[in-house]
Amino acid sequence: xxxxxxxxxxxxxxxxxxxxxxxxxxxxxxxxxxxxxxxxxxxxxxxxxxxxxxxxxxxxxxxxxxxxxxxxxxxxxxxxxxxxxxxxxxxxxxxxxxxxxxxxxxxxxxxxxxxxxxx
Amino acid sequence: xxxxxxxxxxxxxxxxxxxxxxxxxxxxxxxxxxxxxxxxxxxxxxxxxxxxxxxxxxxxxxxxxxxxxxxxxxxxxxxxxxxxxxxxxxxxxxxxxxxxxxxxxxxxxxxxxxxxxxxxxxxxxxxxxxxxxxxxxxxxxxxxxxxxxxxxxxxxxxxxxxxxxxxxxxxxxxxxxxxxxxxxxxxxxxxxxxxxxxxxxxxxxxxxxxxxxxxxxxxxxxxxxxxxxxxxxxxxxxxxxxxxxxxxxxxxxxxxxxxxxxxxxxxxxxxxxxxxxxxxxxxxxxxxxxxxxxxxxxxxxxxxxxxxxxxxxxxxxxxxxxxxxxxxxxxxxxxxxxxxxxxxxxxxxxxxxxxxxxxxxxxxxxxxxxxxxxxxxxxxxxxxxxxxxxxxxxxxxxxxxxxxxxxxxxxxxxxxxxxxxxxxxxxxxxxxxxxxxxxxxxxxxxxxxxxxxxxxxxxxxxxxxxxxxxxxxxxxxxxxxxxxxxxxxxxx
Amino acid sequence: xxxxxxxxxxxxxxxxxxxxxxxxxxxxxxxxxxxxxxxxxxxxxxxxxxxxxxxxxxxxxxxxxxxxxxxxxxxxxxxxxxxxxxxxxxxxxxxxxxxxxxxxxxxxxxxxxxxxxxxxxxxxxxxxxxxxxxxxxxxxxxxxxxxxxxxxxxxxxxxxxxxxxxxxxxxxxxxxxxxxxxxxxxxxxxxxxxxxxxxxxxxxxxxxxxxxxxxxxxxxxxxxxxxxxxxxxxxxxxxxxxxxxxxxxxxxxxxxxxxxxxxxxxxxxxxxxxxxxxxxxxxxxxxxxxxxxxxxxxxxxxxxxxxxxxxxxxxxxxxxxxx
Numbered sequence: 001x002x003x004x005x006x007x008x009x010x011x012x013x014x015x016x017x018x019x020x021x022x023x024x025x026x027x028x029x030x031x032x033x034x035x036x037x038x039x040x041x042x043x044x045x046x047x048x049x050x051x052x053x054x055x056x057x058x059x060x061x062x063x064x065x066x067x068x069x070x071x072x073x074x075x076x077x078x079x080x081x082x083x084x085x086x087x088x089x090x091x092x093x094x095x096x097x098x099x100x101x102x103x104x105x106x107x108x109x110x111x112x113x114x115x116x117x118x119x
Numbered sequence: 120x121x122x123x124x125x126x127x128x129x130x131x132x133x134x135x136x137x138x139x140x141x142x143x144x145x146x147x148x149x150x151x152x153x154x155x156x157x158x159x160x161x162x163x164x165x166x167x168x169x170x171x172x173x174x175x176x177x178x179x180x181x182x183x184x185x186x187x188x189x190x191x192x193x194x195x196x197x198x199x200x201x202x203x204x205x206x207x208x209x210x211x212x213x214x215x216x217x218x219x220x221x222x223x224x225x226x227x228x229x230x231x232x233x234x235x236x237x238x239x240x241x242x243x244x245x246x247x248x249x250x251x252x253x254x255x256x257x258x259x260x261x262x263x264x265x266x267x268x269x270x271x272x273x274x275x276x277x278x279x280x281x282x283x284x285x286x287x288x289x290x291x292x293x294x295x296x297x298x299x300x301x302x303x304x305x306x307x308x309x310x311x312x313x314x315x316x317x318x319x320x321x322x323x324x325x326x327x328x329x330x331x332x333x334x335x336x337x338x339x340x341x342x343x344x345x346x347x348x349x350x351x352x353x354x355x356x357x358x359x360x361x362x363x364x365x366x367x368x369x370x371x372x373x374x375x376x377x378x379x380x381x382x383x384x385x386x387x388x389x390x391x392x393x394x395x396x397x398x399x400x401x402x403x404x405x406x407x408x409x410x411x412x413x414x415x416x417x418x419x420x421x422x423x424x425x426x427x428x429x430x431x432x433x434x435x436x437x438x439x440x441x442x443x444x445x446x447x448x449x450x451x452x453x454x455x456x457x458x459x460x461x462x463x464x465x466x467x468x469x470x471x472x473x474x475x476x477x478x479x480x481x482x483x484x485x486x487x488x489x490x491x492x493x494x495x496x497x498x499x500x501x502x503x504x505x506x507x508x509x510x511x512x513x514x515x516x517x518x519x520x521x522x523x524x525x526x527x528x529x530x531x532x533x534x535x536x537x538x539x540x541x542x543x544x545x546x547x548x549x550x551x552x553x554x555x556x557x558x559x560x561x562x563x564x565x566x567x568x569x570x571x572x573x574x575x576x577x578x579x580x581x582x583x584x585x586x587x588x589x590x591x592x593x594x595x596x597x598x599x600x601x602x603x604x605x606x607x608x609x610x611x
Numbered sequence: 612x613x614x615x616x617x618x619x620x621x622x623x624x625x626x627x628x629x630x631x632x633x634x635x636x637x638x639x640x641x642x643x644x645x646x647x648x649x650x651x652x653x654x655x656x657x658x659x660x661x662x663x664x665x666x667x668x669x670x671x672x673x674x675x676x677x678x679x680x681x682x683x684x685x686x687x688x689x690x691x692x693x694x695x696x697x698x699x700x701x702x703x704x705x706x707x708x709x710x711x712x713x714x715x716x717x718x719x720x721x722x723x724x725x726x727x728x729x730x731x732x733x734x735x736x737x738x739x740x741x742x743x744x745x746x747x748x749x750x751x752x753x754x755x756x757x758x759x760x761x762x763x764x765x766x767x768x769x770x771x772x773x774x775x776x777x778x779x780x781x782x783x784x785x786x787x788x789x790x791x792x793x794x795x796x797x798x799x800x801x802x803x804x805x806x807x808x809x810x811x812x813x814x815x816x817x818x819x820x821x822x823x824x825x826x827x828x829x830x831x832x833x834x835x836x837x838x839x840x841x842x843x844x845x846x847x848x849x850x851x852x853x854x855x856x857x858x859x860x861x862x863x864x865x866x867x868x869x870x871x872x873x874x875x876x877x878x879x880x881x882x883x884x885x886x887x888x889x890x891x892x893x894x895x896x897x898x899x900x901x902x903x904x905x906x907x908x909x910x911x912x913x914x915x916x917x918x919x920x921x922x923x924x925x926x927x928x929x930x931x932x933x934x
Contacts, residue, residue: 035459038365040350047353315841561829587863591830591856592849594838604846 011046024069225278245295267380269342308492314556317599331443350457372421442491482547511548558596707752802893810893814885819874821882825890828866848880855888858905
């Protein structure tokens with residue numbers, strides 16, 4: 001088991017997939033991080049030298065991911081709410097924001113849209 | 120029109136196909152298969168069902184214990200719900216096991232008939248023109264060396280015969296002579312083998328390697344260029360290089376091991392001319408190169424060791440054997456690789472240190488002290504488009520033909536409206552020779568088919584008619600297609 | 612008599628007094644009536660009746676209306692001398708008059724010329740005779756099958772008369788029994804071998820068309836500029852393509868340069884078989900039996916059956932379950 005940015009990963013896990021498991025870190029960013037540290041796309045966590053692991057952790061800690069990214073998201077929604085906009089209201093009501101129909105199939109909105117949005 | 124059904128699918132091994140004499144006869148007499156009287160037998164020379172055929176057929180008898188009737192086959196299910204069936208799972212393969220199975224090289228088949236007239240390759244055999252259209256076996260030690268150098272490929276039919284043997288064809292003699300000539304003159308032959316699909320390009324490399332091993336050359340083989348450039352192995356920038364080059368430590372470690380095992384004898388008799396204090400293990404001068412190669416134990420220090428080894432091998436004043444450097448799948452080494460630089464730009468293949476080492480040698484930047492050869496083979500299966508390479512090879516070929524006095528040969532020029540050309544590739548291929556491998560002629564085809572028949576793998580009389588038929592079906596004797604048309608017909 | 616009472620009636624209607632000579636006019640009127648037949652019937656039925664054209668007296672004083680000059684009318688239209696129409700053909704009242712006529716003609720000719728020398732049936736010119744259906748169609752009569760067979764026996768027998776001695780009457784009589792289109796006159800154009808020694812054969816199969824140039828050579832094959840394995844990935848197709856050469860052991864004697872278009876690989880390969888076989892026959896016509904045994908001579912006429920409405924494919928029905 002290997003720690004990156006406080007998360008424990010299996011040694012067999014691909015580095016790219018491990019990076020993508022962080023919130024707000026997608027394939028593009030993961031690719032760029034791999035290139036930055038000269039890690040080939042098929043590399044697994046277990047093969048990385050400790051030096052690279054620390055460097056990765058350091059890199060991730062400078063990035064706006066996980067709780068930081070979530071806070072940005074929540075701030076944005078909160079701003080909309082405070083301004084009293086329609087979008088903010090829809091968020092608060094847990095309804096679709098961008099004009100979708102509400103007759104049925106609003107599961108995603110009901111699950112996600114709230115002022116203290118998590119995902 | 121031919122039959123509506125594929126006859127081949129209906130052919131059974133023991134169905135009255137004319138085969139050569141019985142196995143014992145072939146084994147004891149040293150006559151070639153063509154001279155043997157061909158008898159029409161109904162039994163195959165070997166068969167897994169031989170025992171059952173030999174035994175007198177018995178009528179079906181019910182089992183001794185007749186109490187109770189046990190149904191076989193599908194059972195009627197009356198209930199509405201199926202019973203939970205516990206799936207019997209076999210052993211789950213270990214990681215890498217299936218890949219190893221896929222990539223395994225089988226070099227011998229105990230069921231094949233040993234060919235009595237098959238002789239081993241001698242060091243001078245491939246350069247002799249009289250050996251054209253002969254099938255010669257690879258000696259045991261050369262087999263091991265070639266296997267260590269990964270010269271054999273899974274797509275080749277080694278596993279069908281008793282021992283690996285190669286057909287010496289005109290191109291082989293041509294290539295071996297060019298190699299020998301350059302070694303004699305202490306020059307470096309730079310040559311690209313190209314040709315149609317399954318025409319035998321990789322086999323030409325293998326034959327060149329066999330020739331080199333037989334003549335105590337040092338052979339360095341990069342078996343597949345795509346392993347190096349498709350971002351499937353680790354890489355790291357080499358410090359203090361401008362522009363930045365990249366090493367591939369894991370691959371290089373594997374390569375050093377392969378070189379070591381393939382050239383053990385020669386490397387142990389070749390000595391360093393300078394000390395290498397920078398290596399993890401101090402190597403003084405006048406140490407066998409084998410010891411230098413042995414220093415590489417881990418991927419971390421592999422690249423400096425390889426570099427030291429390469430510097431020693433190419434040191435001008437030293438007493439070195441000739442060197443053969445091979446690479447298969449040239450197109451992959453002539454494109455922008457799939458690796459990314461820290462600034463997220465694609466790295467050109469020629470910026471990978473290992474590829475650059477090869478391309479420098481192919482482009483004429485390196486002279487081997489005792490001569491040798493740098494060979495590359497193109498591939499038609501797994502090959503990305505490399506327009507510059509294709510153009511350069513066509514140009515070199517046309518120039519060679521023009522130089523040989525052929526009239527009306529136009530040297531192809533660049534398409535002015537096409538942007539995909541690569542100057543670095545052009546520079547590398549500016550002065551190489553090109554060897555085009557096409558179909559074999561009928562004499563060579565016949566020799567090969569006689570070998571197949573003598574091994575019991577081709578169940579047909581080898582005469583003018585059969586040879587021509589297969590030769591035509593194979594598009595004027597393309598070897599791989601001949602195998603498909605004649606040899607692999609039973610493979611489903 | 613009925614005729615005299617009718618005459619009286621006609622005169623009364625006209626308002627003319629009865630005349631002693633009126634009775635002679637009566638058949639003329641009848642004839643005039645009979646002339647009102649449709650042209651087809653007139654053509655079919657040849658009227659054979661005659662009019663005794665005596666002129667009537669004009670010594671009466673009273674004339675009510677200008678008299679119709681039947682005599683000049685009769686002269687204008689030549690009418691027969693008989694009192695009522697008599698058919699020309701003796702079989703006029705039979706079921707199949709024109710057929711019977713011809714049959715009788717043939718029998719008469721057969722009797723007349725039965726002693727002329729014959730040639731063997733195989734040597735006689737091949738003629739496509741009318742079938743029973745053709746005959747019924749052309750005569751418009753319900754000819755019986757047995758009659759047809761009998762008739763055709765005579766026709767064939769007459770046809771066997773030595774052509775130099777065959778009378779014209781027989782020739783013209785047989786003409787009615789020949790089909791309009793004589794398929795046996797069609798001759799396939801022989802495939803020439805050009806100055807380069809090439810023979811061009813064309814073959815088709817399914818929706819593929821192949822043109823193959825076959826020259827003497829050593830067994831090289833190029834299809835659309837590619838070698839055989841390049842063009843046909845499947846070994847079976849390659850074998851199909853050169854099957855004509857293979858089955859006759861000529862694979863090392865000829866080179867083939869072919870263009871194929873349309874259809875899929877199987878169709879193209881088998882179109883090539885036919886094309887090469889035809890071109891090969893131009894070089895060696897004696898191979899025809901061997902090629903026919905190998906199945907390389909006949910064009911396979913099967914095509915994809917068209918899809919029908921109400922069906923999924925040509926014949927497959929839609930799935931349905933009763934209730």
